[in-house]
Amino acid sequence: MSETSPAAPPPGPPLRLLQQIAAYRTSHCIRTAVELGIPALLQEAPQTAANLAERIGGKADLLARLLDHLVNEEVIGRDDTGRYLALPATRALVPGHPHSLVPWVRFELDPLHGRAWEQLGEQIKVGTPAFELAHGSPFFSWLGQDEAAQQRFDIQMRAIAMALIGIAVRHIQFAAGETIVDIGGGDGSLLAEMLSRNPGTTGVLFELPRATEALNPRFVELMQAGRAALKHGSFFEEIPSGGDTYVFSRILHDFDDAAAGRILGNASAATKRHERFVIVDIMVDPARAKPNETSQDLLMMVLMGGRERSAGEFSQLLAANGFATASVTPTASPFHILEFRHGPK
Numbered sequence: 274m275s276e277t278s279p280a281a282p283p284p285g286p287p288l289r290l291l292q293q294i295a296a297y298r299t300s301h302c303i304r305t306a307v308e309l310g311i312p313a314l315l316q317e318a319p320q321t322a323a324n325l326a327e328r329i330g331g332k333a334d335l336l337a338r339l340l341d342h343l344v345n346e347e348v349i350g351r352d353d354t355g356r357y358l359a360l361p362a363t364r365a366l367v368p369g370h371p372h373s374l375v376p377w378v379r380f381e382l383d384p385l386h387g388r389a390w391e392q393l394g395e396q397i398k399v400g401t402p403a404f405e406l407a408h409g410s411p412f413f414s415w416l417g418q419d420e421a422a423q424q425r426f427d428i429q430m431r432a433i434a435m436a437l438i439g440i441a442v443r444h445i446q447f448a449a450g451e452t453i454v455d456i457g458g459g460d461g462s463l464l465a466e467m468l469s470r471n472p473g474t475t476g477v478l479f480e481l482p483r484a485t486e487a488l489n490p491r492f493v494e495l496m497q498a499g500r501a502a503l504k505h506g507s508f509f510e511e512i513p514s515g516g517d518t519y520v521f522s523r524i525l526h527d528f529d530d531a532a533a534g535r536i537l538g539n540a541s542a543a544t545k546r547h548e549r550f551v552i553v554d555i556m557v558d559p560a561r562a563k564p565n566e567t568s569q570d571l572l573m574m575v576l577m578g579g580r581e582r583s584a585g586e587f588s589q590l591l592a593a594n595g596f597a598t599a600s601v602t603p604t605a606s607p608f609h610i611l612e613f614r615h616g617p618k
């Protein structure tokens with residue numbers, strides 16, 4: 274009788290992979306719960322599926338199945354009597370909550386983006402951004418024609434600016450009398466924050482024209498007070514001259530090195546040599562070992578052909594365009610502040 278070792282059990286399915294494949298289901302459940310207004314209803318009081326279904330005008334048995342999945346994913350809670358209730362994650366899905374992720378849900382899970390992701394393989398083959406392959410127009414040109422998508426984008430940008438970048442820009446020192454030029458400054462939220470925190474400064478918001486201008490009310494007040502101005506234009510054509518500090522908050526990561534180089538070239542042409550420039554951006558781990566950062570990098574790639582860079586990669590990009598990095602400062606937010614100046618001639 275020959276001795277055989279017991280056969281190794283057949284390998285099971287790789288569970289993590291199965292979860293990764295199916296992750297979109299949970300994303301859709303979260304988006305649906307937000308669109309149905311479920312988190313706000315649960316914030317009012319714990320409720321049964323029947324109550325909730327009545328409030329939204331839906332079918333209790335179908336709604337309960339969505340809610341049960343969100344309970345298992347710890348997005349909402351359920352008590353011993355079977356009533357669903359709000360957890361901290363649920364409250365973050367209520368519109369208007371101080372750190373609401375609703376703008377993020379609407380932006381990230383926008384069907385326009387879904388169709389762009391379908392073109393990722395083609396992007397890898399031909400190089401054109403997936404969004405442009407899917408929709409026939411670059412991301413920002415598309416927003417220029419689609420008011421609703423522009424609004425979703427601006428609301429999301431404002432939410433991050435208020436929650437996170439506002440913290441980051443506190444690390445930038447401005448002297449009274451300085452003119453701050455915020456390049457691609459969105460609805461003026463960030464510039465309003467910088468001007469309010471730095472008395473005696475004035476600011477210029479440089480942005481693409483919008484079909485409907487929906488500026489941050491604080492920024493509008495600063496314009497009325499004569500401390501801020503809005504200038505429309507494209508940084509691929511020109512950058513306004515006359516500033517002391519030029520802020521690029523979440524701008525360069527929207528573009529590949531060639532396009533970012535064109536923006537930097539225009540910054541160089543518009544300025545003399547004494548100005549200061551500041552990048553506010555995520556600066557990724559140079560080893561690309563953090564999944565949240567590589568995932569964010571792909572979002573930039575798919576939507577705009579952009580990329581997330583490490584501090585070293587930013588410095589190389591700057592050096593290739595005639596600038597020199599002066600300092601890199603981590604902040605209490607995920608964003609770093611990188612100051613740079615004209616390089617030696």
Ligand SMILES: C[S@@+](CC[C@H](N)C(=O)[O-])C[C@H]1O[C@@H](n2cnc3c(N)ncnc32)[C@H](O)[C@@H]1O
Nearest residue numbers: 413434457458459480481506507508509522523
């Ligand atoms: C990622 S958002 C950042 C907004 C803002 N700086 C912030 O950090 O909250 C990029 C901004 O660049 C603007 N933008 C894109 N292309 C532009 C161009 N060619 N010229 C001027 N602004 C542009 C967009 O409209 C958008 O507001």
